[in-house]
Amino acid sequence: MSVVTELILNADSESRYPAPKELRIFQDFVKTGDQRIRIAKILSDNEQLIVQRGSQRFWERCPNTPSNSGNERKTASCQRDQGWYVRLVAYSVLAGSEKPLEEIGTVGIKEMYNNLEIPLRNIVEAMRCIKEEAVSMMSEEDAVEVGPYFDYIIRALS
Structure with a gap:
């Protein structure tokens, strides 16, 4: 499972959008x-x-x-x-x-x-x-x- 998949699944399991901290993790993932x-x-x-x-x-x-x-x-x-x-x-x-x-x-x-x-x-x-x-x-x-x-x-x- 990728970082992106984990972020999405975690947010979805709580019926919410990704939090700013999660978006920064995604942004760092894309940068690398x-x-x-x-x-x-x-x-x-x-x-x-x-x-x-x-x-x-x-x-x-x-x-x-x-x-x-x-x-x-x-x-x-x-x-x-x-x-x-x-x-x-x-x-x-x-x-x-x-x-x-x-x-x-x-x-x-x-x-x-x-x-x-x-x-x-x-x-x-x-x-x-x-x-x-x-x-x-x-x-x-x-x-x-x-x-x-x-x-x-x-x-x-x-």
Whole structure:
């Protein structure tokens, strides 16, 4: 759900027009549109590279993991999941909200990885590496904007 949708739904649930404070939030959202689109484009255009480099960084820190065992299927599955998170971060940036991560990406995530017997500490470290690679491709201003979305995933897995 985007910031705009949330503002409208909140006002509508109370049968009122958006308050001045809500209109300022909407105005700020519109002002940052170019930046949000730019960040989403960087993530989209570089997803594969972000995941590949992030995986390499992760394997340097944690060399003995299922994703680095030589089993191509496990490696591909791990990298597919990492790419999925990069895409969810792009959705969240565009929406200006953590809702896509919350509603699509983190519900039941701990249980899933526990059931697959994948150590959560590995997933957390892998996401840190993905974040580092993603923000290294951005300006400082864009990195500051996107960082909290990766942090949201890291917190959800911790």
